[in-house]
Amino acid sequence: xxxxxxxxxxxxxxxxxxxxxxxxxxxxxxxxxxxxxxxxxxxxxxxxxxxxxxxxxxxxxxxxxxxxxxxxxxxxxxxxxxxxxxxxxxxxxxxxxxxxxxxxxxxxxxxxxxxxxxxxxxxxxxxxxxxxxxxxxxxxxxxxxxxxxxxxxxxxxxxxxxxxxxxxxxxxxxxxxxxxxxxxxxxxxxxxxxxxxxxxxxxxxxxxxxxxxxxxxxxxxxxxxxxxxxxxxxxxxxxxxxxxxxxxxxxxxxxxxxxxxxxxxxxxxxxxxxxxxxxxxxxxxxxxxxxxxxxxxxxxxxxxxxxxxxxxxxxxxxxxxxxxxxxxxxxxxxxxxxxxxxxxxxxxxxxxxxxxxxxxxxxxxxxxxxxxxxxxxxxxxxxxxxxxxxxxxxxxxxxxxxxxxxxxxxxxxxxxxxxxxxxxxxxxxxxxxxxxxxxxxxxxxxxxxxxxxxxxxxxxxxxxxxxxxxxxxxxxxxxxxxxxxxxxxxxxxxxxxxx
Amino acid sequence: xxxxxxxxxxxxxxxxxxxxxxxxxxxxxxxxxxxxxxxxxxxxxxxxxxxxxxxxxxxxxxxxxxxxxxxxxxxxxxxxxxxxxxxxxxxxxxxxxxxxxxxxxxxxxxxxxxxxxxxxxxxxxxxxxxxxxxxxxxxxxxxxxxxxxxxxxxxxxxxxxxxxxxxxxxxxxxxxxxxxxxxxxxxxxxxxxxxxxxxxxxxxxxxxxxxxxxxxxxxxxxxxxxxxxxxxxxxxxxxxxxxxxxxxxxxxxxxxxxxxxxxxxxxxxxxxxxxxxxxxxxxxxxxxxxxxxxxxxxxxxxxxxxxxxxxxxxxxxxxxxxxxxxxxxxxx
Ligand SMILES: Nc1ncnc2c1ncn2[C@@H]1O[C@H](COP(=O)(O)OP(=O)(O)OP(=O)(O)O)[C@@H](O)[C@H]1O
Ligand SMILES: [Mg+2]
Numbered sequence: 001x002x003x004x005x006x007x008x009x010x011x012x013x014x015x016x017x018x019x020x021x022x023x024x025x026x027x028x029x030x031x032x033x034x035x036x037x038x039x040x041x042x043x044x045x046x047x048x049x050x051x052x053x054x055x056x057x058x059x060x061x062x063x064x065x066x067x068x069x070x071x072x073x074x075x076x077x078x079x080x081x082x083x084x085x086x087x088x089x090x091x092x093x094x095x096x097x098x099x100x101x102x103x104x105x106x107x108x109x110x111x112x113x114x115x116x117x118x119x120x121x122x123x124x125x126x127x128x129x130x131x132x133x134x135x136x137x138x139x140x141x142x143x144x145x146x147x148x149x150x151x152x153x154x155x156x157x158x159x160x161x162x163x164x165x166x167x168x169x170x171x172x173x174x175x176x177x178x179x180x181x182x183x184x185x186x187x188x189x190x191x192x193x194x195x196x197x198x199x200x201x202x203x204x205x206x207x208x209x210x211x212x213x214x215x216x217x218x219x220x221x222x223x224x225x226x227x228x229x230x231x232x233x234x235x236x237x238x239x240x241x242x243x244x245x246x247x248x249x250x251x252x253x254x255x256x257x258x259x260x261x262x263x264x265x266x267x268x269x270x271x272x273x274x275x276x277x278x279x280x281x282x283x284x285x286x287x288x289x290x291x292x293x294x295x296x297x298x299x300x301x302x303x304x305x306x307x308x309x310x311x312x313x314x315x316x317x318x319x320x321x322x323x324x325x326x327x328x329x330x331x332x333x334x335x336x337x338x339x340x341x342x343x344x345x346x347x348x349x350x351x352x353x354x355x356x357x358x359x360x361x362x363x364x365x366x367x368x369x370x371x372x373x374x375x376x377x378x379x380x381x382x383x384x385x386x387x388x389x390x391x392x393x394x395x396x397x398x399x400x401x402x403x404x405x406x407x408x409x410x411x412x413x414x415x416x417x418x419x420x421x422x423x424x425x426x427x428x429x430x431x432x433x434x435x436x437x438x439x440x441x442x443x444x445x446x447x448x449x450x451x452x453x454x455x456x457x458x459x460x461x462x463x464x465x466x467x468x469x470x471x472x473x474x475x476x477x478x479x480x481x482x483x484x485x486x487x488x489x490x491x492x493x494x495x496x497x498x499x
Numbered sequence: 500x501x502x503x504x505x506x507x508x509x510x511x512x513x514x515x516x517x518x519x520x521x522x523x524x525x526x527x528x529x530x531x532x533x534x535x536x537x538x539x540x541x542x543x544x545x546x547x548x549x550x551x552x553x554x555x556x557x558x559x560x561x562x563x564x565x566x567x568x569x570x571x572x573x574x575x576x577x578x579x580x581x582x583x584x585x586x587x588x589x590x591x592x593x594x595x596x597x598x599x600x601x602x603x604x605x606x607x608x609x610x611x612x613x614x615x616x617x618x619x620x621x622x623x624x625x626x627x628x629x630x631x632x633x634x635x636x637x638x639x640x641x642x643x644x645x646x647x648x649x650x651x652x653x654x655x656x657x658x659x660x661x662x663x664x665x666x667x668x669x670x671x672x673x674x675x676x677x678x679x680x681x682x683x684x685x686x687x688x689x690x691x692x693x694x695x696x697x698x699x700x701x702x703x704x705x706x707x708x709x710x711x712x713x714x715x716x717x718x719x720x721x722x723x724x725x726x727x728x729x730x731x732x733x734x735x736x737x738x739x740x741x742x743x744x745x746x747x748x749x750x751x752x753x754x755x756x757x758x759x760x761x762x763x764x765x766x767x768x769x770x771x772x773x774x775x776x777x778x779x780x781x782x783x784x785x786x787x788x789x790x791x792x793x794x795x796x797x798x799x800x801x802x803x804x805x806x807x808x809x810x811x812x813x814x815x816x817x818x819x820x821x822x823x824x825x826x827x828x829x830x831x
Pocket of ligand 1: 016045086395
């Protein structure tokens with residue numbers, strides 16, 4: 001007989017009368033990696049928030065090690081349940097080690113905090129994750145990938161019995177993902193049970209023992225991961241046969257829309273030069289810390305450059321702030337969804353038009369026009385929301401990301417810089433978004449596409465620039481755009497520009 | 500507890516409960532005002548007299564007008580503690596200007612606009628130090644609160660600014676269609692600011708900046724300008740209030756004028772449901788908040804409560820209002 005760690009019986013959850021999870025009966029074995037997949041808004045995060053005590057079930061019961069439990073967050077913590085949440089839950093004014101030990105600080109005998117011990121333990125933890133983050137760095141200064149590593153360190157800091165991971169890899173690059181998977185294997189050996197949620201189906205197959213599919217809050221299926229291939233998973237998620245994800249690549253013209261020359265930021269970027277052509281999708285690949293986000297932020301004027309020039313359509317331009325960037329028809333989709341992308345306390349509509357409000361207002365805002373536009377995006381990207389007036393904090397992570405995307409698309413620029421545009425978005429919605437971007441590019445708009453998902457970069461880009469430690473480490477086109485070429489340059493095994 | 504699905508009626512009831520919670524959030528201050536009004540009417544037969552009601556309205560107008568400007572500041576995530584001292588300074592300068600210009604009708608109009616400009620400039624000083632100097636609003640306005648008062652005392656040699664105009668009091672004492680002039684101006688500004696907050700880009704940006712400034716900056720909103728303008732606006736409302744008050748008294752006392760106004764203005768905003776952490780708020784709420792404060796004061800006077808205890812009651816009302824509003828909101 002197998003050893004069941006967690007069992008749920010008829011588990012259900014409603015938010016203000018709307019049922020988002022219904023009749024979930026699962027048994028999770030000790031020491032297994034249990035995958036959960038489903039479309040955006042299917043109820044994955046809600047399910048794990050019931051298991052870690054964030055929410056109370058509307059109906060049903062949870063059994064932990066055979067005993068019926070009434071969970072709230074402290075109880076769950078004491079039982080040995082820890083979570084890597086989908087949205088970062090870090091205090092930005094504290095530093096890394098203080099966050100890792102928040103609420104369970106080490107103390108010395110007199111009751112004073114034992115900073116030295118905590119710092120040292122944090123350093124060990126981060127070291128075991130091969131994350132080059134200083135324990136004393138302020139969270140505010142951390143990149144998104146670094147924050148993710150801190151969340152992982154925080155979750156594994158204590159010996160937990162159940163470790164829940166809600167989309168831990170959306171901002172991680174292949175090498176960091178590899179490190180995480182090693183960690184998962186080690187923990188599993190030690191008998192730790194892991195719940196793993198992801199939209200990257202290949203990963204799910206690779207790392208999970210069993211995979212459960214949720215759709216619209218209902219249990220659909222549970223299979224051994226070895227028995228189900230990726231496209232079967234995808235079909236079960238959406239409930240119908242899916243076609244090709246990537247639309248055909250467009251053909252760019254020869255006109256250079258933006259030329260970046262010798263862009264430098266001390267310590268971050270070194271002499272970056274490239275051309276962006278009209279109708280081109282230019283990919284940027286690289287490992288965490290390679291400087292892709294920093295490059296984007298420098299182009300749109302959030303970071304100060306120490307040298308370098310930006311030409312838009314042949315004319316030299318000074319861009320000192322995002323509003324200068326918009327004035328030059330450059331829009332940016334930030335990577336850090338809740339940190340810089342959307343306002344969680346604004347409605348769907350008000351988020352969509354945040355960067356493009358000028359279009360809807362002479363003196364007074366035309367609310368009808370604004371709402372109509374938001375409704376269009378909701379339809380186009382299949383944004384699951386109770387209404388256009390709903391605050392973003394009540395949407396699922398992937399649906400928030402779709403709103404963030406809609407927001408930057410709505411400023412209708414000529415140059416788009418997408419930073420991890422599909423972060424946390426399900427496979428079906430990705431198709432919609434790629435085809436939308438494809439249409440834009442066909443109509444003469446140019447895109448810079450930063451993504452840590454190689455498959456996407458390879459699938460949509462005309463050209464790929466590989467970055468390593470703030471340098472351009474490769475410039476690939478045509479058949480050179482493949483995983484091996486990109487990874488060799490990203491890691492420095494191979495150098496120079498391929499022709 | 501093992502029924503599988505809730506029946507339709509239950510779902511409906513739950514939906515209604517959810518609705519009620521939202522409505523409570525929005526209409527809570529309004530309900531409180533109604534209850535307070537009814538209780539006051541029962542407690543004292545004089546309360547409902549027209550004269551008493553118009554008196555309350557007039558009394559709340561001076562700090563209420565400042566509260567309207569303060570609402571923008573607080574929504575954007577700031578605070579302005581200097582408004583009381585600023586009122587004395589602007590009022591004093593206004594009277595000096597009035598006397599200099601001879602005190603006729605033309606002079607009064609000039610003083611009105613002059614005071615708005617001087618107030619806006621004083622507000623701009625705060626705004627400049629806060630946005631360019633990157634000093635916390637609390638600190639900057641605590642400093643200017645002291646500076647404005649001290650300048651007023653210095654200019655008047657700690658005395659009074661006395662107007663020589665016989666026409667001037669008619670502005671502040673006058674009535675129009677049965678209501679005191681300051682009340683009309685308060686109501687007009689409420690309507691105007693409500694429009695600005697909900698129906699203009701500026702209003703939306705103020706909320707965005709207060710909600711998460713980084714997101715606002717990434718969305719190409721010039722957050723420093725937005726914050727700067729909120730202090731200019733509150734300064735302008737101080738200018739208007741200064742004219743209304745000084746014309747009623749035909750003088751401004753350098754020691755007393757505007758003393759404690761910052762507390763009443765901020766209290767009106769908070770009681771009206773605008774949260775001190777910024778991001779969202781309501782102008783109508785501030786109007787209601789000012790009225791609640793006014794009625795409470797009025798009742799305490801009528802019931803003969805010691806004036807020394809009135810501050811205690813006011814404090815309880817402020818804390819109570821925030822507690823009630825907090826209850827409806829959950830973290831998740
Ligand atoms: N606090 C809340 N209040 C109201 N509705 C909520 C709340 N949290 C989630 N929901 C709703 O519940 C549904 C399920 O959300 P959940 O976050 O579980 O989705 P998910 O499967 O994790 O999706 P994603 O892949 O986008 O992260 C969504 O429709 C969402 O709008
Ligand atoms: Mg989720």
